[in-house]
Amino acid sequence: MQRHYQFAGFMGKRVHLGVTGSIAAYKALDLLRALIRADLQVSATLTPGAEEFVRGLAFEALGASPVYGPMFDARAESPFGHLEPGQLADAMVIAPASATTMARLAFGLGDDMLACQALAFPGPKIIAPAMNPKMWEAPATRRNWEMLGEMGYTRVGPDSGHVACGDTGSGRFAQVDEILLAVLKAISPQDMAGRKVVVTLGPTRESWDAVRFWSNPSSGTMGACLAVAAYLRGADVHAVAGPCGLTFPAGIRVTNVNSAREMYEAASEAWPDADIGCCSAAVADYRPVPFGDQKFKKTGTDGLTVQFETNPDILKSLGKVKKAGQMLLGFAAETANVEAEAARKLEAKNLDMIAANDVSSDGSGFGTATNRMLVLHRSGRKEHWPLLSKTEVAWRLWDHLLLD
Ligand code: CTP
Numbered sequence: 480m481q482r483h484y485q486f487a488g489f490m491g492k493r494v495h496l497g498v499t500g501s502i503a504a505y506k507a508l509d510l511l512r513a514l515i516r517a518d519l520q521v522s523a524t525l526t527p528g529a530e531e532f533v534r535g536l537a538f539e540a541l542g543a544s545p546v547y548g549p550m551f552d553a554r555a556e557s558p559f560g561h562l563e564p565g566q567l568a569d570a571m572v573i574a575p576a577s578a579t580t581m582a583r584l585a586f587g588l589g590d591d592m593l594a595c596q597a598l599a600f601p602g603p604k605i606i607a608p609a610m611n612p613k614m615w616e617a618p619a620t621r622r623n624w625e626m627l628g629e630m631g632y633t634r635v636g637p638d639s640g641h642v643a644c645g646d647t648g649s650g651r652f653a654q655v656d657e658i659l660l661a662v663l664k665a666i667s668p669q670d671m672a673g674r675k676v677v678v679t680l681g682p683t684r685e686s687w688d689a690v691r692f693w694s695n696p697s698s699g700t701m702g703a704c705l706a707v708a709a710y711l712r713g714a715d716v717h718a719v720a721g722p723c724g725l726t727f728p729a730g731i732r733v734t735n736v737n738s739a740r741e742m743y744e745a746a747s748e749a750w751p752d753a754d755i756g757c758c759s760a761a762v763a764d765y766r767p768v769p770f771g772d773q774k775f776k777k778t779g780t781d782g783l784t785v786q787f788e789t790n791p792d793i794l795k796s797l798g799k800v801k802k803a804g805q806m807l808l809g810f811a812a813e814t815a816n817v818e819a820e821a822a823r824k825l826e827a828k829n830l831d832m833i834a835a836n837d838v839s840s841d842g843s844g845f846g847t848a849t850n851r852m853l854v855l856h857r858s859g860r861k862e863h864w865p866l867l868s869k870t871e872v873a874w875r876l877w878d879h880l881l882l883d
Contacts, residue, residue: 482848483703483725484656486517486711486870492666493520495564495600496543497573497593499580500528502643503609503652507574508537513659515542522546522564524593528577550592561595570665571600574635575609575652578620585623585630603665607635607658612648635661660728664711670881672713677749678706678757679793681721683739685766687785688775695761696845699723701810702759704873706731709755712877717753719745721760739763739790750797750805755880757808758794761845766790798829808880811835821855832856832880834872842866854879 494514498507504525514521523543525535535546547560557563564571573580573593583594584606597604606627614620615637628634636653680702684692703725706718710731717732719742727733734745739762750756765787794809801807809830811821814837821835835853836843843851843866850872852864856879864875 480513480656480659481703481725482700482869483707484660485868486663486708486874487868488518488871488874489663489666490518493522493568494662494666495568495571495596496521496523496538497526497571497576497580497597498523498529498533498538499526499573499575499577499593500531501575501577501609501652502532503575504529504532506652506655508533508541509655510572510574510658511538511541511543513655514662517659517663520544522568524564524596526577526580526591526593528579547592547596550595561589561592562599564596565599565601568600568602570603570605570662571597572605572607572658572662573597574605574607574658576606577608578610578614578617578623581606581608581620581623581627584632585626603633604631605633605635605658605661605665607653607661608637608650609652610637610650611642611644612646612650615648615650633661633665657728660707660711664713667711667713669713671709671877674709674714674754675717675752676706676709676714676755676757677717677719677746677753678702678709679719679721679742679746679760679762680706681723681725682761683721683742683763683790684737685739685763685790686737686769687767688770689772690774693763693765693767694722695763697721697723697761698846699725699760700846700848701850701869701872702757703727704869705757705759705876708870708873708877714755717749719749719760721762739766739793743791743793743796746793747796750800751802753805755806755808756794756797756801758797759810760793761812762790762793764790764792792828794830795828801829806831806880806883808876809833812838814839817853818855821853825855825857830857831883832876834876852876858883 523538524547589595638651681699682697684694686692710716736742768786825833842849851866
């Protein structure tokens with residue numbers, strides 16, 4: 480799973496996982512693991528159809544508890560298993576959902592354990608179907624899907640492509656990452672709802688000739704974690720991403736750029752409408768004066784001199800036109816004098832907050848899953864954070880910025 484989807488710390492929250500009869504049922508085990516990695520407590524119900532593909536025992540072994548059996552199971556621990564998820568869990572996710580289960584849920588048929596649990600579930604419900612493309616296209620399935628949307632289900636997928644039976648089309652089970660995020664969003668505080676956030680992330684590439692460019696090893700992870708954390712908390716997020724190959728949930732608007740000047744254009748256009756700006760990109764401060772649009776050929780003489788020209792400072796330019804009510808968060812990647820440099824950049828770029836790290840220290844900086852941060856707020860607040868996952872750093876940074 481991609482690092483910017485690995486949010487954890489949902490302790491005390493519970494999710495009920497419903498699994499139905501589909502060849503994709505085994506992927507529900509990956510979803511279960513991902514939910515447990517997020518520190519969630521997970522219970523599960525498999526329909527008799529699901530049991531044909533995977534066994535409840537596998538879910539138990541991976542940590543689901545309880546795993547409910549059929550509706551009229553003499554061995555059941557409680558006669559009210561059909562009501563328990565509704566009383567205990569914060570969200571319910573049905574993944575994969577078959578055409579039959581969708582029909583049951585759309586029409587309110589309580590003829591199996593999972594359907595009864597869904598009927599009695601008052602909280603947020605997420606559904607991710609998986610079936611053959613012809614079954615997916617059937618008018619009855621389309622109508623049921625629409626009805627489930629109108630009933631308030633969060634609908635994830637289905638994806639398009641090859642399906643198990645050899646057909647091609649829509650009906651593939653969505654990526655587990657996408658389903659996980661939909662669940663996490665359903666149980667996250669929506670304290671950034673109504674805020675427009677623009678985040679720059681990743682490296683920039685400054686081309687020199689037809690085949691070469693100047694860049695840096697930024698993976699974009701820190702900025703991606705910030706974008707996804709804001710999205711989970713209800714913000715309207717626009718990510719301006721340098722070339723980093725990361726994917727984002729469908730609810731995040733992404734503008735892909737290459738060079739610093741393209742990133743500057745995209746961020747400057749988005750900024751006037753935004754409430755919060757966050758520049759985490761590792762922008763190349765200089766770009767090589769282009770050799771031309773041909774490939775540079777070896778000259779045979781020793782050495783090569785390349786000239787550079789200055790790129791725009793995106794964060795500084797946003798700070799210059801910052802309006803009352805807008806908040807701006809910057810980063811400082813340092814190898815020495817971390818605090819003094821961070822304080823200087825906070826002031827010089829007209830920021831509300833800056834998160835600084837020593838990129839030369841272990842576990843911090845480019846390409847890592849973790850960061851050790853010094854955070855300075857314009858009010859004078861200063862905090863040193865220990866080595867944390869970048870998802871946690873992102874969550875805390877928004878907490879800290881919203882304290883105002
Ligand atoms: N930044 C930017 N545009 C640039 C350079 C930096 O938006 N051309 C942003 C970064 O995204 C980061 C902050 O400015 O949020 C600080 O970046 P950093 O590389 O630490 O500092 P610089 O201002 O580039 O200064 P120096 O490289 O001299 O430390």
